[in-house]
Amino acid sequence: MKTLITLSIAVFFLFSAFAKAQSTQTCNCVEELSFINEQIKEMTSFKKQMKGDKLSEYTTTLKKLEREVTEQMNVTDCFSKLNTLLSVVKDKHAHIRHMKPVITSEMVDENVALNRFRESELFKNHPKTSTSIEELIATLSEKSFESLEGIYERKDSMTVGLIKKGDAYEGVVLTSSNKGWIPGQIAYRITPNGENMYDVLTSDIPGGKLRYVRGLLHSNGRLWHLKKEATNMISEVKQDQADWEFKQLTPDTQYVYMGAFSNNEEKVSAYKKFYEETKDKFTAKNIIVDLRDNSGGNSKYSDPFYKIFKKNKMNVYVITNFWCGSNGEQFTLKLKGLKNAKHLGQRTYGALAYGSNYGNLIETPSGQFAIYPTDMNFHKFINYEYVGVQPEIKLSFDKNWITQTLEIIANDN
Numbered sequence: 001m002k003t004l005i006t007l008s009i010a011v012f013f014l015f016s017a018f019a020k021a022q023s024t025q026t027c028n029c030v031e032e033l034s035f036i037n038e039q040i041k042e043m044t045s046f047k048k049q050m051k052g053d054k055l056s057e058y059t060t061t062l063k064k065l066e067r068e069v070t071e072q073m074n075v076t077d078c079f080s081k082l083n084t085l086l087s088v089v090k091d092k093h094a095h096i097r098h099m100k101p102v103i104t105s106e107m108v109d110e111n112v113a114l115n116r117f118r119e120s121e122l123f124k125n126h127p128k129t130s131t132s133i134e135e136l137i138a139t140l141s142e143k144s145f146e147s148l149e150g151i152y153e154r155k156d157s158m159t160v161g162l163i164k165k166g167d168a169y170e171g172v173v174l175t176s177s178n179k180g181w182i183p184g185q186i187a188y189r190i191t192p193n194g195e196n197m198y199d200v201l202t203s204d205i206p207g208g209k210l211r212y213v214r215g216l217l218h219s220n221g222r223l224w225h226l227k228k229e230a231t232n233m234i235s236e237v238k239q240d241q242a243d244w245e246f247k248q249l250t251p252d253t254q255y256v257y258m259g260a261f262s263n264n265e266e267k268v269s270a271y272k273k274f275y276e277e278t279k280d281k282f283t284a285k286n287i288i289v290d291l292r293d294n295s296g297g298n299s300k301y302s303d304p305f306y307k308i309f310k311k312n313k314m315n316v317y318v319i320t321n322f323w324c325g326s327n328g329e330q331f332t333l334k335l336k337g338l339k340n341a342k343h344l345g346q347r348t349y350g351a352l353a354y355g356s357n358y359g360n361l362i363e364t365p366s367g368q369f370a371i372y373p374t375d376m377n378f379h380k381f382i383n384y385e386y387v388g389v390q391p392e393i394k395l396s397f398d399k400n401w402i403t404q405t406l407e408i409i410a411n412d413n
Contacts, residue, residue, distance in 0.1 A: 025074060025075050025076075025102065025122070025207065026072045026073055026074055026075060027072075027073060027075055027078055027366040027368050028071045028072070028073075028365070028366060029069035029070060029071070029073035029077075029078035029081060029082075030066075030069050030070065030071050031071075031364075031365050031366070032069075032078055032082060032364045032365065032366060032368070032369065033062075033065055033066065033069050033078075033081060033082060033085065035364050035365055036082045036085060036086070036096065036364065036369075036371055037062060037085065039362055039371045039373055040085065040086060040089060040094075040371075040373075042373065043089070043091065043094060043354075043373050043374050043375070044354060044374060044375060044376070044377045044379070045089050045090065045091035045094065045353070045354045045374055045379075046058075046089050046091075048377070048379045048382070049089060049090060049382070050089070054088075057088060058085075058088045058089070061084065061085060061088050062085060065081050065084060065085055068081060069081055075098075075210070075368055076201075076203075076210060078368075078369075079096070079098060079201070079210050079212065079368075079369065080189070080201055080212070082096050082369065083096055083199070083201070083212040083214070086371075087193070087199065087214055090353070090382065090385045090386055091353070091354050091374055091385065092214060092215055092325075092349070092350060092351035092385065092386065093326070093351055093354050093355050093356055093372075093374045094354070094371070094372060094373055094374045095212070095214075095371075095372050096212065096369055096370070096371050096372070097361065097369060097370050097371075097372065098209050098210035098211070098368065098369060099363065099367060099368060099369055099370050100367055100368050101203075101204075101207070101208045101209040101210070102122075102207065103117065103122065103205065103207045103208055104204070104205075104208055104209065105180065105204050105205055105208060108180065108205070114179055114180075117180075117205075118179065118182075122206065122207040123206050123207065126185050126186075126206035126207065127185070127186040128184045128185055128186060129163075129170065129172045129184055129186060131163075131172075133172075133174055133183050133184060136161045136163065136172060136174060137151065137161065137174060139163070140161045140162075140163065145221050145228060145230055146221075148162055148164075148169060148190075148198070148218050148223065149162050149163055149164055149169070150162060150221075150228055151174065151228065151229070152171075152223070152226035152227055152228055153226070153227055153228070153229060154225060154226055155225060156178050157176065157177040157178045158173055158174075158175065158176045158177075158178050158181060158187075159173075159174045159175045159176075160172065160173060160174060160187060160188065160226055161174045162188070162190065162223075162226070167191075167192070168189065168190060168191045168192070169188075169189075169190040169191075169198075170186050170188065170189065170190070171186065171187050171188025171189070171190060171202070171226070172184065172185070172186055172187070173185045173186075173187050180204075180205035180206070180208075181205065181206070185206060187202055187203075188200060188201065188202045188226075189201040189202075190223075193214060193215055193386075194215065194386060194387070196217055196218050196219060197215050197216065197217055197218070197386070198215075198216050198218060198223065199212065199213070199214045199215065199216070200212070200213050200216055200223070200224060214386075215350060215386045217322045217347070217388075219322065219346065220232065220235065220397045232397045232398060234397055234398070234399070234400060234401060235292070235321045235322075235345070235346055235395075235397060235401065236292060236293060236321060236323070237257065237259075237290070237292050237293055241257065241259065241293075242257075242259070242270075243257075243258070243259035243260050243267060243270055243271075244256075244257065244258065244259065244270060244271065244274035245257040246274070246277075246278045246281065248284070249288070249402075249406065250406070251284075252284055252285045252286055252409075252413070253284055253285070253286040253287070253288065253406065253409055254281075254282060254283075254284040254286070254287050254288070255287070255288045255290065255402065256278070256282075256287065256288070256289055256290065256305075257290040258289065258290070258291055258294055258302070258305070258328075258331075259293060259294055259295075260294055260295050260296070260297055260328075261294070261296060261297030261298050261299070261301040261302045261327050261328070261331070262295070262296075262297040262298070262301075263297060263298050267297075268301070271301050275304060275305075279304070279308060282308050282309065282312055282314065283312070284314065285314065285315060285413075286314065286315045286316075286317065286409050286413075287309060287314045287315070287316055287317070288317045288319065288402065288405055288406075288409075289305075289309070289316060289317065289318045289319070289335060290319045290402075291318060291319060291320050291324045291328050291331065291332060292319060292320060292321040292323065292324060292345070292401075293321065293323045293324065294320075294323075294324045294325070294328030294331075295323075295325055295326065295328065296325050296326025296327040296328045296329070296330075296351075296352075297326070297327050297328075298327065299327055299330065299331070302327055302328075302330075302331040302334075303334075306331065306334050306335065309335065309338065310338060313340065314340070315340045315341075315342075315409070315412070316335050316338055316340060316341040316342070317341075317342050317344060317405050317408070317409060318332055318335050318336065318341060318342070318343045318344065318345075319344050319345045319395075319401055319402075319405060320332055320343070320344075320345045320346060320347075320348050320389065320391065321345055321346045321348075322346055322347060322348065322349055322388070323349060324348045324349060325348065325349035325350075325351045325352070326349075326351050326352055326355065327352075328348070329348045329349065329350075329351070329352040329381075329384065329388065329389050330352050330378070330381065332348060332389050333352075333381070333384070333389055336389075342392055342393065342408075342412075343389070343390075343391045343392050343393070344391050344392070344393045344394075344395055344401075344404075344405055344408065345391050345394070345395050345401060346391065346394065346395070347387070347388040347389065347390050347391065348384075348388040348389045349388055350384060350385055350386040350387050350388035351385070352378060352381045352384055352385065352389075353378050353379055353380075353381040353382045353384065353385040354374040354376055354377065354378060354379070354385075355374055355375075355376035355378065356372065356373070356374050356375060356376060357375050357376050358375065359372070360372070360373065393408065
């Protein structure tokens with residue numbers, strides 16, 4: 001009996017959510033934009049950057065957006081407008097989150113709910129391409145591997161076709177065994193933002209949680225979690241890689257992997273254990289410092305290793321990929337300052353000039369969105385924001401990166 005009551009409540013909640021979704025997928029974007037503008041102006045990055053021509057650009061963008069937004073605006077369009085304003089400021093840490101999707105992936109996990117979702121007006125009215133899938137596949141199959149246009153795989157059993165539309169791109173579902181999406185639906189809006197860089201707007205399911213990620217690199221047939229069939233993931237560490245690892249690769253070369261410098265209690269504990277176990281083991285002539293996928297954190301966990309490498313006068317070979325960010329990037333720059341250091345691999349993420357000390361989320365008046373503002377000042381790194389730290393030696397995507405680094409070390413010696 002209890003199970004039936006629970007199921008009835010869940011089904012009632014879901015059906016209510018669908019009914020609500022048809023009528024309230026709008027917000028007062030005039031009010032939302034005004035609120036976001038006031039929060040942006042309080043950020044250190046705004047105060048440091050918005051002067052002269054940059055302030056004029058910001059003001060012009062704001063006025064343009066004020067003419068475009070309405071008091072009853074589609075939530076997706078409003079979310080895009082808010083991010084357009086924030087994007088004028090070069091600050092990758094700062095972002096806007098969608099807080100109140102009416103429908104979530106979890107809500108449609110069960111067959112009854114999923115079927116109801118796929119029959120809803122919300123799902124049926126989700127934007128679709130006007131071009132046939134067969135035509136899209138034929139056109140995109142001809143695109144080069146280097147082109148952003150093409151056919152991509154997504155890990156949750158979908159293929160997505162990226163096709164140019166005016167100055168931007170659409171990501172159209174081509175095939176799907178993910179029942180949250182069907183072929184023809186537009187799952188991505190992609191806007192150029194620098195050389196081989198793009199801003200991406202998407203959602204987890206039609207009408208679900210919106211995501212807007214700025215300054216993503218298109219490289220090696222990959223954009224964020226989309227990858228072409230021929231893409232080699234060799235630039236990334238293995239999925240089960242621990243945050244800390246030490247190896248003696250050859251008599252002259254040691255290896256250390258550093259996955260994060262996080263303040264998370266569990267990660268700090270792992271760091272302390274690793275540091276105590278290895279601090280006296282760095283004795284080889286060469287050290288490979290692998291910072292791939294390092295999400296950053298606190299410099300008090302990276303600086304002690306810098307001091308060891310500097311004191312021991314080791315030849316330092318730093319490896320990064322695009323997913324090395326924040327303090328991982330700052331640490332890369334510090335290591336590059338050593339006279340016996342080389343930086344290899346791929347450019348970094350480009351999020352190191354600012355940061356958030358407290359991690360506050362400030363909700364907008366509607367509660368639909370929240371801004372994550374920055375309050376930490378590393379403005380001296382502004383020239384690396386968005387563009388990342390560029391390696392002296394780019395490693396190829398057709399051979400193991402540690403193997404390539406060992407070959408470079410052998411050649412240097």
